[in-house]
Amino acid sequence: MPKIDNMLAILWMLRSNQKITAQQISEKLELNIRTVYRYIDALSTSGVPIVSEPGHHGGYSILDHFKETPLFFDAEEQASLIHAANFAENAGYYGGVALERAISKLGNYVNEKQESQISRQVSSLDVIKGLRSSPLESSLNELERAVVESVSVKIQYPSKSEAQRTDRLIDPYKILFWNTKWYVIGFCHLRNEPRSFRVDRIESLIVTEHPFNEPEHFSARDFFMKNLLPNLSEERVESVLIQGEPKVLDDLCRHWFLSHYVQARDANQAFFLLEQEMINTFVPYLLLPYGTSIRVLAPSSLQKSVIDVLNKLLHFHQS
Structure with missing residues (x-):
């Protein structure tokens, strides 16, 4: 050592x-x-x-x-760090090797009483692994280096149609983890504006020596959420009323997308404001997993969209 x-x-x-x-x-x-x-x-x-x-x-x-100086961690603090490492590993954190080294250092130099307490606390919690994407450790480490050193990266990335690949030069501002996926947020020189890129879709990556300066007040989190959750247009907004059991409505109102548009809620109903385009495209698919535990009371256009989606599914499976 x-x-x-x-x-x-x-x-x-x-x-x-x-x-x-x-x-x-x-x-x-x-x-x-x-x-x-x-x-x-x-x-x-x-x-x-x-x-x-x-x-x-x-x-x-x-x-x-x-x-008891701050240099040391007590048994409860060590157990919490090990728990956090467990969560990070199963979420797809890319610094696994360094994380294992750090955790091993915590466990190597404790007395018997501390070791016993830590062991009991750690064994009290487990994280069940979900489906994991292919390893991205190399790409994420390279992107992190580029973010830290404020240098641009050259990437090959598919177009929206995925019919062709484009070579892009981007200034990576921040790496972001959301909904089991890794993203890099930065300035795209091809489009001449900030963009977000899914790391698992990057087909090649080269870190350059070209330096850049991140805009002073730019927030990668705000940029990402704004693109994920577009602002509502008052001219195209429509009221959505959904009925269901309290526990089901609780889950619906905590949905990663719908939670941002909840306007009111009582024991058996939830009221949302959504754009007509949302209602006619992807909202019916968001409601499908709830099956018969909810009922759309309004608008009639959403009722019709849900029925159309169900009919398409029925026709597909019957054929």
């Missing part, structure tokens, strides 16, 4: 409630015992209050007031 990791490891070992000898540190970390002495001297010089007791039952320890 690098010097700083070894010194941190010694600190974790000294944090236990038992004295530890230089020989024990040497064996655990596989270090020459003279190196251990040098590290302990360096820690003492840096201000760590290490106490050395000679004799058969002697050893090294640190003063109690130093054991």
Whole structure:
């Protein structure tokens, strides 16, 4: 391990409630015992209050007031970090190797009591993996480097029709994770405006040395949500009234899209304001998973759209 990791490891070992000898540190970390002495001297010089007791039952320890400094995590904090790492891994986080190294460091230098408590807390929670997309670790790491260093990237990306691929130069402002997918938000030189790109659709990626400056007040999150949830036009807006059981309506009103357009809600009805184009295109498909647990009361155009979609499905499966 690098010097700083070894010194941190010694600190974790000294944090236990038992004295530890230089020989024990040497064996655990596989270090020459003279190196251990040098590290302990360096820690003492840096201000760590290490106490050395000679004799058969002697050893090294640190003063109690130093054991709870912000450098260390208690058992509950360590368990929370491991839980968070579990969630991140199963969400498709791309820094898995570094994450595993960090978590292993948390578990390597705890005393028996802490280890037992952490083990119980960690085993109390599990995350069931869903369907995962193909690994994107290489692309995401390259994009992160470009974002951090503020340099442009050349990508090959499919057009809307996917009939052809276009070569683009983009200035990546931020990587964003939404609804199980990774996106990069940045300025597209081909379109001469900010755009969002799905990382799993990028077919090739080259990080350039061309620097860029991100606009001072640009918010990648706001840009993404604005494109995802377009503003309503007052001229084309229409009221939507849906009836259902309270628990079903709760779920409907928390839907990632419909939740942004809820206007009113009572025990058995929910009132939305949506554009006519939404009502006639994708909203019927959003309602299909709820089956007979909901009923569209208004408008009649949405009732008709739902029936049309169901008829198409029926015809497809019958044929």
